[in-house]
Amino acid sequence: MTKFLPLIWVGIWRKPTRTVLTALAVLAGFTLLGTLGAVDAGFRHARDRSPLDVLQVDARFGTPLPLAYLEQIAAIPGVTAMVPRAFLGGFYQQPRNPIFFVATDERFFSFRPELLVSDAQKRRLAETPNGVLVGTSHANKYGWKTGDQIPLQSPTLQKNGDKTWMLEIVGVFDTTFDPPGTARFTMMNYSYFDENRSGPRGTANGFMARISNPDDAVRISGEIDALFANSGAPTRTMSERTSTENNLQGLGNINVLINGVAAAVLFMLLFLTGNTMSQSAQERMSEFATMKAMGFEGRDITAILIGESLMQCLPAAIIGLLVGVKLVVLSPQNFPRDINPPWLAITVGVLAAVIVALVSSSLPAWRLERRPLTEALRD
Amino acid sequence: MSFLANLFTVAGIGLRSLPQRKATSSVIVIGMACVVGVVVSVMSLSTGFLASASAAAKPDRAIVRARGAIGLGSSVLPRDNALTVMDAPGVKRDAQGVPIAAPNFYASVPLTKKDDGLEAFLVTEGITPREFILRPEIKLVEGRMFEPAVHEVIVGRAAQGEFVGLEIGATVSLPEGEWKIVGVFTSTGGIGESALLGDVDTLLAAFRRPQYSTVGVQLESAAAFDTFKAALTSNPSLQIDVQRESEFVASQAEGLLRFLKTIALALGTIMGLGALVGALNTMYVAVGTRTQEIATLRAIGFSPLTVVVSVFAEALALAVAGALIGGTVAWAAFDGRAHTIGGSVFNLSVTPGLVALGVGMACVVGLLGGLFPAIRAARMPIVDALRAT
Numbered sequence: 001m002t003k004f005l006p007l008i009w010v011g012i013w014r015k016p017t018r019t020v021l022t023a024l025a026v027l028a029g030f031t032l033l034g035t036l037g038a039v040d041a042g043f044r045h046a047r048d049r050s051p052l053d054v055l056q057v058d059a060r061f062g063t064p065l066p067l068a069y070l071e072q073i074a075a076i077p078g079v080t081a082m083v084p085r086a087f088l089g090g091f092y093q094q095p096r097n098p099i100f101f102v103a104t105d106e107r108f109f110s111f112r113p114e115l116l117v118s119d120a121q122k123r124r125l126a127e128t129p130n131g132v133l134v135g136t137s138h139a140n141k142y143g144w145k146t147g148d149q150i151p152l153q154s155p156t157l158q159k160n161g162d163k164t165w166m167l168e169i170v171g172v173f174d175t176t177f178d179p180p181g182t183a184r185f186t187m188m189n190y191s192y193f194d195e196n197r198s199g200p201r202g203t204a205n206g207f208m209a210r211i212s213n214p215d216d217a218v219r220i221s222g223e224i225d226a227l228f229a230n231s232g233a234p235t236r237t238m239s240e241r242t243s244t245e246n247n248l249q250g251l252g253n254i255n256v257l258i259n260g261v262a263a264a265v266l267f268m269l270l271f272l273t274g275n276t277m278s279q280s281a282q283e284r285m286s287e288f289a290t291m292k293a294m295g296f297e298g299r300d301i302t303a304i305l306i307g308e309s310l311m312q313c314l315p316a317a318i319i320g321l322l323v324g325v326k327l328v329v330l331s332p333q334n335f336p337r338d339i340n341p342p343w344l345a346i347t348v349g350v351l352a353a354v355i356v357a358l359v360s361s362s363l364p365a366w367r368l369e370r371r372p373l374t375e376a377l378r379d
Numbered sequence: 380m381s382f383l384a385n386l387f388t389v390a391g392i393g394l395r396s397l398p399q400r401k402a403t404s405s406v407i408v409i410g411m412a413c414v415v416g417v418v419v420s421v422m423s424l425s426t427g428f429l430a431s432a433s434a435a436a437k438p439d440r441a442i443v444r445a446r447g448a449i450g451l452g453s454s455v456l457p458r459d460n461a462l463t464v465m466d467a468p469g470v471k472r473d474a475q476g477v478p479i480a481a482p483n484f485y486a487s488v489p490l491t492k493k494d495d496g497l498e499a500f501l502v503t504e505g506i507t508p509r510e511f512i513l514r515p516e517i518k519l520v521e522g523r524m525f526e527p528a529v530h531e532v533i534v535g536r537a538a539q540g541e542f543v544g545l546e547i548g549a550t551v552s553l554p555e556g557e558w559k560i561v562g563v564f565t566s567t568g569g570i571g572e573s574a575l576l577g578d579v580d581t582l583l584a585a586f587r588r589p590q591y592s593t594v595g596v597q598l599e600s601a602a603a604f605d606t607f608k609a610a611l612t613s614n615p616s617l618q619i620d621v622q623r624e625s626e627f628v629a630s631q632a633e634g635l636l637r638f639l640k641t642i643a644l645a646l647g648t649i650m651g652l653g654a655l656v657g658a659l660n661t662m663y664v665a666v667g668t669r670t671q672e673i674a675t676l677r678a679i680g681f682s683p684l685t686v687v688v689s690v691f692a693e694a695l696a697l698a699v700a701g702a703l704i705g706g707t708v709a710w711a712a713f714d715g716r717a718h719t720i721g722g723s724v725f726n727l728s729v730t731p732g733l734v735a736l737g738v739g740m741a742c743v744v745g746l747l748g749g750l751f752p753a754i755r756a757a758r759m760p761i762v763d764a765l766r767a768t
Contacts, residue, residue, distance in 0.1 A: 017663060024652075032649045
């Protein structure tokens, strides 16, 4: 194949406009495929990283759950650890800066190993009642640093009727799930939140429960819900994995969209490159016939055509895929992202590019092969 | 006149020779069909959702929520406020002089979906008998009406199709145990039927909520909205937001519509660029193969402009044909198909407006794709071109 490289090179630059246009179309198409692949990988990752052995116990109908549930749930065989979660939502300075604190305690860190919080930060949080830990995204956006006092305007009133919560930043952290500087997670002390709010004291919005065997998730979830089914605050329990799946499908059927668009893009490109190759081969019918008369084999000609096609498609496709993936990484939108490069999507994309190149050169190659030499020479 | 006649002649010759360039021409058609097919399909979500959400929304009905509440479920409207709102000026009254207005309570209930077995939230709405006078589009079509003070609800036809276990006689888990489904209602289809309806006070008690969520009122006329709003907003004891039903629906749908529009725009732009490049390629080939024909036309006196226009005409015709094919395929595949986002069921809708959008995109691609090839055709030195083989 390498000995044909000069021939291939000359071949693709025979009509530079056509080659450049074709490569541009491939670039555009594969940029889109790269974007789709990265988005798909992000969703997959969000699902896969949700543990099967952590149950979320939420309020089925929004009624806050009494803390007393903690002990009742912990008593169920197979449940090994529990932590309460409450939410304090509000905004910083302006309503267009919403922020949302998870009020919990130090047991929370064992459920969320992805939070890169140092022991010193954990200690400071425990020592500072109104202390909060914030993700790097918020810290960068508002210029917060450790030691800052920040006012949070919240519809959740304090017991004195004040809607401004003064919180002290005791640490800024990243997570292993987000690119550095983009972590959005925030947390505060449950004890401080519960003591100071006007709402129903001694309640949480939900709990997290770790179970010893993931296979028991469905059974234990059922037992927990049965425990409180006839109470004033029924629960809704499922594994974090199932919860993520429910949330993702709530966005609509993303897979159908991604696959549909990818199919349309590939179909379009196949047509375009196939046509380019056909034209190019058609125009050179007599050239190829001459080469055959000079002793080139039919498969040599085929190899040259495939080489030309690959050289037009592959570099453009690879650049497009990388640009597409990068676009997703840089996007300011808040959707699940995989911090690792989506190798699967890139591999599938390169494979698709090779297939597009092979298919689009096979038809003209086959036509050349079938054409009697004497006729082709006369073209 | 003679210029126009010439134009038609040249464009006609060009278009009639199209069948000889089937393969290359089809690149524009297929490319454009793919772009328009994708964009129209994505946008059909948006038009379908909006159509379904606004089907029952009227400009002469208003909805009153607690100030700053997002959506309906988070609104908490004190009872005395609700009474003041229902009695406000601008509200239509029936023959007995009673205002046509009704309080509502909104909550959501997790239920299992039929198609994927996952859970989604279905709206549960507490209503009073007045609701059926306020919203005559709600009709009981099967079974009987729920009774107050007992655990009974009626279910919307669309919700019944979407979720498991909502047949008459079945029960759903609501607070305080199982509630029996005793009837089925229809409304304007889709989102309006994605709900359970029950007695407002019974539901409030079960959910342990003392307050209504919202109040809906029938206005004397669409124009009476200003009177109604002015009366309420000037009352310092009310902490409320007042919106026409139609405006409320539009504001609620805004986020989703913007999201879908962004996706459609991104897909349309990138795929459109691909199609444009394909179109350029095709039109260069077209001009190339018509070299002698164009030169002959020029030699016998046709102006360069007519040649330019004929190239444009060809590019446009191909692109528009592609757009129509793409639009038709999207229509055949998706129009009327049921879709859920969250717990709301609606039908995708491929409207003539969307197909027109596709044709508009095709015109842009056709014109831009024809531009450079047309200039090349018009600039061709006649003598050389005539000699070209």
